[in-house]
Every structure is written in structure tokens, then in C-alpha cells.
Amino acid sequence: MSDPYQNAMKQIDKIAKIINLDPDIKERLSEPDRVLTVAIPVKMDNGKIKVFTGFRSQYNNARGPYKGGIRYHQNVSLSEVKALSAWMTWKCSVAGIPYGGGKGGIIVNPKELSIGELERLSRGYIRAIWQFIGSDVDVPAPDVNTTSQIMAWMVDEYAKLTGKLDLAVITAKPLEIGGSQGRTEATGQGGVYVLEALAKEFKLKPSATKIAVQGFGNVGYYFALLAQKAGFKIVALSDSRGGIYSEKGFDVETVKKYKKETGKIQDFKGAKNITNDELLELPVTILVPAALESVITKDNAPKIKTKLIIEMANGPITPEADVILHDKKVLFVPDVLSNSGGVTVSYFEWVQNRMGYYWTKEEVFNKLKPIMVNAFKEGLTAARKYNIDMRMGVYSLAVQKVADAMKLKGI
């Protein structure tokens, strides 16, 4: 299994050569500014205390407060959280929003907790890190397996600890308590704006464009749903237990209903069951990994049959696989660009909280669309100019902006 933080640093090594990065800046970017490891004691329903381990990595704040989600997963590790915090830094830079990058995580399988245990764990995490976050310091949000309900508990716990309500300390809250219109589907919607720009660029007719989406969480589900609504054909879907394939294409809402009823998406009527690995190797027009990192590696990259990939997960392609895919002339739109719709609408939420004035969903998406489309065009132009893959094209712009900010402030 490749090490996520090492992968994030390999990417910096590569980009440093392309943009001629100041060696002092590169050295400074080798470690996050601050990494917290905390013990979170939780009273379980059986009356016993169980200690969970949590992390928060604050990678860089040259462009603004640290920003990034909190992940609940049994495989969370310090290396993963550190890598994700670096990727958030580039993501906020690509989107042009005034933040640095951070990320948090707890080693837990939330599906094994009761709702009460989940609430106590989430409040406990904030009790452990509250002195290191704040709307001008570090602004958490959801990530894999964390929801707007969890954000609600967290913002409430923070208010109890500080004695005042600071809504902008956490984003992707429920609408009732200062959330933004459109935040729930923002990551998926942002990805679909990128998909449409990509289709336009490569002259693809939506109804003839077959898409395979890996992952059916908040990101994968909304991406598939909104892509289908935009006229594209979703021929493969999967969740963590496995996938389904249908040449005819799926009605995503019906699959969602089926998953709600049965707890799975496999054995869906009229579809063929496939594994998550098989999904990645399908001969589709566009492949969309929207689950976890490092799913396309040097081992399966040679077997990838698509020519276009939109990364909706964070870090789904390893650096070794990047090289193989680029050689095979596969174009991949990098995560920090294609899934930046979520954090961009988080930024809109933060702005609205600070103004105390709220926008309609239409206003939110009218502001999001040009950001996504411009970032796509700029990234593609940079990649073509230097004859590099699109990740490097996008990173060359993103890292340069962070480096410029660091230089102005002094390292």
C-alpha cells in the first residue's frame, strides 16, 4: 500500500522542478505547520469508556486560515490526514479562495456506533482540538462519513466551550443553523461543471458519453445524479461493497432508493454485478473515482481502458500511476480542481455567516460555475503549454500561488 504523505511529497518534488520552486520554500513545505494527535474518550452505550484516536493536520496558512474536512474511517492514519491537508492547500489555491489547507480524521468505523455514541465522539473531538481552531484560524467541514448533523454537534460544542456562537468556525452545517444553500450537492455539482467543460473541449455528446462512477457517498451520488440530469449516461456505479454495470445506463435516483431499502447497490435488477476493481477497468468514455485514495496504482494503471478520468475522490491515482496514464495519453482532471466545488461553497457559507446575510441556491451556483470552468481551462492550458499531465499543470499554478504568499510573509 503506498504511503499517502510520501505521495503528496513526491508530487511537490515533481512540481518544484517544473516551476523552479525556491528550495527554501520547498523545504518549508516538507512538513505541515502543526499536527495534532488526540485521545477522545467516549462513554459507550454499555457504560464503558472507549478511547478513539483523532488527528488534525494544519499544513499551510499562507493564503488564509487552514481549511478542510474531518474524516471518520477505520483506516484513517496520520500520513493520510497529513497528505489530505497538503491537497487541501492546493485545492483552495486552485479555486482562488482565501484559505490554506488542513484536514482532520478519527480512526473509527462510524457504522458501528449508535447515534448517541457518534454525537459524544464528535463533541469529544471538538473538546480535544477547540483551542487550535476558529473562523480565522482553522475551519473544519465534513469529509468521508461525516455529515451536516455532525457539523451541527461540532459547532454547538465549540459555542459551549468558547461561550459564544461563531457559526463560521465549521462549514457545511444544516441550513437551519447557518448552512449554505447548495452545500450538500456542491462537490458533485462542481464536478459536473467540470464534466460539461471537458465534454465541450473534447466535443463529446452527453447522451453518447458513458460514465463509470466509483463510490456512492455524498460526492459519488450527487456527481452521478447531476451528470445524469445533464444528459450523460451513467453505466456503472459502486459502493464500498461492490458495483453494478448496465449498458443501458442507470436512473441514479432509483439506485439510491434501492440502496436505502436494501443497504447495498449490488443485485440491482437488470444490472450485472462487478467488483470495484473491475469498474475501474471498464471501457467507458469517462471514469470517475469518487471514493477513496490510491485506487489506481502502477499495478492496474496499465489496464485502464478509458481515455478520460475526473478525480472526484481525493488522491485516487498514485504518482507512479500518473506517469503510466500520461504515457498512455489518458487525460486526468486532478482532484484539487474537480472536487473543489465543496470547499468553494464552504467558503461561500463562511462569507454568508460573517455577513449574516444569506444567498439563494441560484446565487450560490451562479458564483460556483465560473470558478470551476475557469480553473479547468487554466489547468488545461498550463498542462498543454508545458506538455505535462493535467495534475502537474494545475499544481504548477496552485503551488506557485502558495509560494508567492509565503515569500511575501517571510518563511
Ligand code: GLU
Ligand atoms: N472534505 C471536502 C474536501 O476534501 C470539503 C472540505 C471543506 O469544505 O472544507 O474538499
